[in-house]
Amino acid sequence: MNEFKPLVFSGVQPTGNLHLGNYLGAIRKFVALQESHDCIYCVVDMHALTAQLVHDDLKEQTRSIAAAYIAAGIDAKKHIVFNQSQVSGHAELAWVFNCVARIGWMNRMTQFKDKAGKDAEKASLGLYAYPSLMASDILLYRATHVPVGDDQKQHLELTRDIAQKFNLDFAEKIRAVGKGVDIKVGDEPVHAYFPMVEPLIDGPAPRVMSLRDGTKKMSKSDPSDLSRINLMDDEDSIAKKVKKAKTDPDGLPSEVAGLAGRPEADNLVGIYAALSDKTKADILKEFGGQQFSAFKPALSELALTVLSPITSEMRRLMNDPGYIDDVLRDGASRARARADVTMREVRDIVGFLY
Ligand code: AQP
Numbered sequence: 001m002n003e004f005k006p007l008v009f010s011g012v013q014p015t016g017n018l019h020l021g022n023y024l025g026a027i028r029k030f031v032a033l034q035e036s037h038d039c040i041y042c043v044v045d046m047h048a049l050t051a052q053l054v055h056d057d058l059k060e061q062t063r064s065i066a067a068a069y070i071a072a073g074i075d076a077k078k079h080i081v082f083n084q085s086q087v088s089g090h091a092e093l094a095w096v097f098n099c100v101a102r103i104g105w106m107n108r109m110t111q112f113k114d115k116a117g118k119d120a121e122k123a124s125l126g127l128y129a130y131p132s133l134m135a136s137d138i139l140l141y142r143a144t145h146v147p148v149g150d151d152q153k154q155h156l157e158l159t160r161d162i163a164q165k166f167n168l169d170f171a172e173k174i175r176a177v178g179k180g181v182d183i184k185v186g187d188e189p190v191h192a193y194f195p196m197v198e199p200l201i202d203g204p205a206p207r208v209m210s211l212r213d214g215t216k217k218m219s220k221s222d223p224s225d226l227s228r229i230n231l232m233d234d235e236d237s238i239a240k241k242v243k244k245a246k247t248d249p250d251g252l253p254s255e256v257a258g259l260a261g262r263p264e265a266d267n268l269v270g271i272y273a274a275l276s277d278k279t280k281a282d283i284l285k286e287f288g289g290q291q292f293s294a295f296k297p298a299l300s301e302l303a304l305t306v307l308s309p310i311t312s313e314m315r316r317l318m319n320d321p322g323y324i325d326d327v328l329r330d331g332a333s334r335a336r337a338r339a340d341v342t343m344r345e346v347r348d349i350v351g352f353l354y
Contacts, residue, residue: 002080003182003183003245004142004144004181004183004195005038005142005144006037006038006144006145007037007038007039007040007141007142007143007144007148008030008033008034008037008038008039008040008143008144008145008146008200009039009040009041009042009137009138009141009143009145009146009202010030010042010146010147011028011041011042011043011044011047011084011134011137011146011149012026012043012044012045012068013043013044013045013065013354014021014045014048014058014061014062014064014065015047015048015052015061015221016240017219017220017231017232018059018064018065018068018217018220018230018231018232019180019228019229019230019231020208020218020221020222020229020230020271020303020307021149021207021208021217021218021219021228022149022220022231023086023231023292023307023310024203024205024271024274024275025148025149025150025151025205025206025208026149026209026293027068027074027149027206027259028035028071028072028145028274029075029200029203030069030074030147031072031073031074033145033200034074034078036293037145037160038079039074039079039080039229039261040079040080040082040143040335040338041064041079041080041081041139041196041300042081042082042083042084042086042335042345043065043066043069043081043082043083043328044060044083044084044134044137045083045084045085046084046090046091046133047084047130047133047134049060049061049124049126050061050130050154051115051127052125053124054336055247061316062083062328063321063324063325064314064318064330066079066081066083066324067318067324068231068314068315068328069081070111070145070311070313070324070327071310071311071314071317072310076327076331079111080331080334080335081242081328081331081332082187082197082328082329082332082334083168083332084116084136084146084260085139086328086332086335086342087332087335087336088341089136089336089340089343090133090136090137090339091133091136091155091344092294092343093136093139093140093322093343094132094135094136094301095314096136096166096346096350097132097133097135097136097139097166097353098129099130100165100166100169101132101135101158101161101162103159105158105161106129106131106132106139106158106228106352108130108154109131109152109155109158110154110169111114111130111131111151111155112128112130112131112163112178114170114302115127115238116128117238120204123290125239127354129156130155130232131154131158131159132153132158132162134152134155134159135154135155135158135159135162135163138159138196138197139159139162139163139195139342140191140222140339140342140343141335141339142194142195143195143197145197145198146159146197146199146200147200147201148199148200148201149201149206149208150201150206150207151207151217152199152201153199153201154183156197156199159197160176160197162194163194163195163196163197163216164185164190164196165193165194166193166194167180167190167191167194169189169308170193170349170350171190173348173349173350173351174191174192174349175191176284177252177345177348177349179193179345180182180192180193181193183195183196193345193346194349197209203272203274204269204270204273204278204279204280205267205270205274206315208267208270208271208274209263209264209267210222210224210227210228211227211229211241211242211244211339212224212226212227212245212246213227213246213269214262214263214264214265214266214267215263216278226241226244226247228239228241229241229303229306231311231314232245232305232311232314232315234309234311235304235308238300238303238304238307239291239300240252242296242297242299242300242303243296243300245264245268246264247264247265247268247311248262248264248265248291250262250265250288251289251290251291251292252265252269252284252287252288252289252292252295253265253284253288254284254285254288254289255281255284255288256280256281256284257278258284259284263313265292266280268292268295268296268299269283269284269287269298272287272295272302272304273294275276275302275303275306276302283310288302296344302331307310317345322346
């Protein structure tokens, strides 16, 4: 039960070339949701400092994510597209959430362990606190639905934990400001200021895997460019990467159950299904019994058909940085107006004098 006004929020970090995982796990869903929901899509540039402090081209990268949003079909007039650092409420609320979140919760975050590697002592405090800033990104707008890839599931659970603890610890104060909503968390009635966000992770490719290793996530930071299809790849690169994608010696099964224990086959079928808005079962009905030598050319052709209009529109937009900056500035001013309302209420709830 959730009686908050439905609102979608999500973001992408400007930390390198967008790939098919970002597109299928996030941006394609963003586009679909704007038909049914009020949506806020953010380029989370403050997160980009967490793993690497100094960037040569952060502004350019920020523009390229915004260009990808618009090129993929997000309507920046009807909805909100902006970059995080233009709205100071993200950092402000994150500080309150740093004081709500418990060290034990943060210590369980697997993405920190993966990204910090063996030498976690040398990782930045920002990388450790990243999920708390992410909770603030979402809850600053009291958003209810968050489309993300499967890798972000744990961070969204943490967002719910933070919201829940804030709602319970400040229950009296929330009543006093008169801005809470009566919801149920499980069977418990709670007078909540922040909603329990719903992750939107469904679809046939919630976690797109590396083309070189079906057990590893497709990622911007993988040193092998052959591991991913980038949104800006040309026809030859896409064809080469799909052709070289790791597979096993068997052909494609006719049933989804036949993909079990075959991560690379499962990944390629999932990608095909997600790109064509079908299910894996539909794809196996069509290609079951065929060899990868027949399936791979069909997959690269489909990827090219879907991605090439986005790529060419991204290139066109990137040649007009002034336009992108205007879109982000306009989005930021509309986001700020909403964020300011939340921050005023949060200040009242917490007891900050202003
Ligand atoms: N492989 C993936 N499959 C499905 N969804 C994915 N996402 C990322 N990789 C996959 C989703 O894309 C959105 C934006 O992610 P991000 O760039 O902000 O951060 P990330 O998850 O850290 O992405 P990368 O590519 O893995 O970057 P690096 O290598 O820098 O860590 C999120 O919704 C994410 O779930």
